[in-house]
Amino acid sequence: MWSRRRIVGEAVLAPVLALLATLSVLGDGVFAMAAVAVVALALSLLRRAFPASVLVLTGAITGVFSGFWALLMVAGWSAGPRIKAPRRALAAFAVSYVLYAGLSALQERSGLYAAQTLVFTTLAFLATTVVPGLAARYRTQRRTLMHALHEHNAQLLREREMIASHTRLRERQRIAQDMHDSLGHQLALIAVHTGALEVDRTLTDGQREAVGVLRQASVAAMHELREAVGILRDGTHAPEQESESAAATRGVAGIDGLVEASRGAGADVKLRREGEVRSLAPAADHAAYRIVQEALTNALKHAQGASITVELRYEPDSLVVEVANSPAPAPAGGGQRVVVSGGQGLTGLQERARLVGGMVHAGPVVGGGFRVAGVLPYGPQRSASPDGSPEPSPTTFVAAGNDFRGQRDGAPSGDGGEVIDWSGSPDRQKELDLAMGKKKKGVAIGCTVAVVVVVGLVALAAVAFVALVNESDKAMIEPSVYKSVKVGDAETDVRDKLPDGKSFLTEGLDTEGPAQPKGSSCLVLMSTEIPDSLDDEPVFRFCFKDGKLIEKRSYTVKS
The missing domain is CATH 3.30.565.10 (Histidine kinase-like ATPase, C-terminal domain)
Structure with a gap:
């Protein structure tokens, strides 16, 4: 069952994610916006119950509708700790990334924009989905570990208290045995001798009365000693039943x-x-x-x-x-009484x-x-x-204290009367908290992980940028180079001035534009100039036949 706090949180989060998702279909009509909002609401509410499925499905949808990026981030945070098996978690994130990045790249017609989209989506997926998933997984695993360690430490404390109470019980039994052997014998002798004196005919009535008081006191002392010995032995009254x-x-x-x-x-x-x-x-x-x-x-x-x-x-x-x-x-004679007291x-x-x-x-x-x-x-x-x-x-x-055994929750744990709360983190677990680290250490670890991830992403972006520059050098030329080439020039001279064009950026460009001359081989390159419209891609085409340049053309294609 969800707590009240979680219900309120989900009631606020789900509409916000649905609203952000509808931003990608603002111009597609009310029906499309309503359908997208319903899908976003459903995925947001189901991400805890079906983390892997929601992560994969959200990744695919985000590749088509960019407004689902916030939901993808939340799905990554929820899936990280809830997919228990590491291999299954890795597979879920990998499939989600492939669908997200692949579908995003397929939306672009131009190879250059597709490559840029692929790099951007990769970085975005790592930053907004993988990093939250890893952070949530680390947070959950650390909390689980700390809870298990606290329980284990509490169990060790219980066992230590049981051993200490057992030692105290044995010491009580030893004391009880000594009391029984020494005091019991002496009191029995006193009772026997006073009983004999009580029937002595040579004593006066007053003396017999005093001896009777002594005998009754010794008998009462023997009963009380027997009761105290029973309490010392097992914490209960003496085993024999006494009358009401x-x-x-x-x-x-x-x-x-x-x-x-x-x-x-x-x-x-x-x-x-x-x-x-x-x-x-x-x-x-x-x-x-x-x-x-x-x-x-x-x-x-x-x-x-x-x-x-x-x-x-x-x-x-x-x-x-x-x-x-x-x-x-005052005592007679001005003396001082000497009283023996324990x-x-x-x-x-x-x-x-x-x-x-x-x-x-x-x-x-x-x-x-x-x-x-x-x-x-x-x-x-x-x-x-x-x-x-x-x-x-x-x-x-x-508040009445517990018995000396100290084995129940809230029982005194020692002679000092301190109380151990077994349901939480006792004071005796401070060493464990210090060893495992508290919030400050956790924040430091989290910040370190975040810095490492950011540095890694920056390094990956730098590598991707360098690779993109190398690819652009193979596929792009300046307009001045195009103008310097003349029809009729030798093919070898022209190709020396031009890159080879073997790049993924030029894939598909040779199939667009005007028809190529029959029997010719053409080289299609991209222009470095910035077009007036982002939907247009300026290209240059050079066609060769019989070792000469027979045609050069400049036109635009739709990206």
Whole structure:
């Protein structure tokens, strides 16, 4: 199907070519002009579908009607890239040239004008048909080559990304195995020993309660470690199926448990909820749990004794999770607390929120204290519109990234988060563009080709001119030479003054003009003088018999 731009272009170009074609038949009547216009329109519209046929047919028609020269140039431009086989393209252009030049030369009666027409049509065909065809063919082949190279380079980039992602996956598996072997063993020992302490009769009730909290924390840590190991291994949750209650304890519903655990550790924690409770997507639900968990952990480590407020606000488009603590009281004795921290918790929260389309902000508050706030969009819930059709929920705040494999279109290609657009020319293909050359290099190559073609055409014109001069020396004489020859002069003396006349320019001249004397042999030559009418060709005829010049005549023939 043609694009809108091509339709407009053809709608403008075809009438223009038809108008130019009718200029050659202006004096032949309306019917002839209409017929020529229809033929030009048809050839213009069919040149893309039948490039070779239109090129040959246009060449033949242009040889008879010179007004088709513009259509011949356009046909050459269209045929160049569309005739795929080089031999077939060469044959099509050669046949078109033969028909164009041959029919143009046949329109001239005089051999001189026929030769001039042949030279002119040859140069015109090369300049207006062959050169556009070669330029269009080069342009199309270069674009095809560049497209193929871009696709090949994009495929290589895909394969490189797949290899890199596979390497990352293997490294994750190694890390997961190390975590499972080291941390899993230690947490299992902690759970076993705290379980034994919990049933020890020598402990007080308060001590048993504290040991129970430790045992529950170690068991929860083992579950979370198993989940993290599963994600590191294959990017998904652990293979074993967990119950709905266990999954809920690591979502918004589990925040109450986090608050109670913090209170059990002696912290002053308050929990507030505002707005109508709405469900979140599983990933966002888990992110809310992790935000509260990390914020409470940081508050307990860095602000011991400070009051903590956990607030869940259900906004129309998102859930706002906020954990803020007041300034920590000074430690007794004026000492300074020593806190061990990896510094990666908040960074992990920001990444987790980004992956679900949300955001996390952490920082000090006015008057002292610290606050961690997260904004998480709701899940893909759909509400009914007034007409009963479902409406999508609000969009996310941050575009969610793809998975770490990076094998899909638009996926992050590396750790830096850059995006590769496989549909076009990625930034990573700049080296390929520089190697193959961009528009400036293409323009330079095109200009060089055009200069070479022009120089070649000029050289060909010079050679043709020299050949034409040599032929004219064999076939033309000055009027003064004609006057210097007298009837009765010896044939040898006369022929010494005259050229031999053996040239294609004099072909057919001996058959025109007055009848030749019987038994004589005549030499017909052309005159160098310019006639009053371009249709007249002045000639000189010398007839010899018995070794003498018996007649000389000057007359004109129709060219």
